[in-house]
Amino acid sequence: MTFSEKLRAAQARNLSWLCVGLDPDPAKIPAGWDVVAFNRAIIAATRDLACAYKPNLAFYLARGSKGIDELAQTLAAIPRDIPIVLDAKFGDIDSSARGYARFAFAELGADAVTVSPYLGTDALAPFLEFSKRAIFLLAHTSNPGASELQDALVASHQLEPMLEPLYIRVAQIAADLNGAGETG
Incomplete structure (x- = not known):
């Protein structure tokens, strides 16, 4: 399935054009939450509303190899039928x-x-x-x-x-x- 096909299917299924940004700014993550748990909570709350997810690579790179691992875990939590825009x-x-x-x-x-x-x-x-x-x-x-x-x-x-x-x-x-x- 192409990106466009996947996007159109998600838009039709969720009746939405919402692209959810996954930009883990440390200043905006509640105390006691780690990046992956925070992102998973956002994904769980929006999976029936979003037609795409858009993680911003800079926020993950700023955390070094740990950030790349957090990005991989975040991407794995996104439903496969919703496109990812890096x-x-x-x-x-x-x-x-x-x-x-x-x-x-x-x-x-x-x-x-x-x-x-x-x-x-x-x-x-x-x-x-x-x-x-x-x-x-x-x-x-x-x-x-x-x-x-x-x-x-x-x-x-x-x-x-x-x-x-x-x-x-x-x-x-x-x-x-x-x-x-x-x-x-």
């Missing part, structure tokens, strides 16, 4: 991207991953080689400094000699790569 924001050259793709899809079993497109489409290709998996390109993010780059005007490939914001170009790249319906 929020990793990967973006690197081809050889590194291959390692990131293998880690996300083959090792962790994520159904989709967030990626930074700013190294070009060749850096995205390793992720697209995993059939039935999806990628989400960062185009126009919500952080305060996003406009510094994302709103920069670049020459349009669609409306030459017009200019367009860089985030529009990124969205067009996502659309162009979406032949199999697994790029957003």
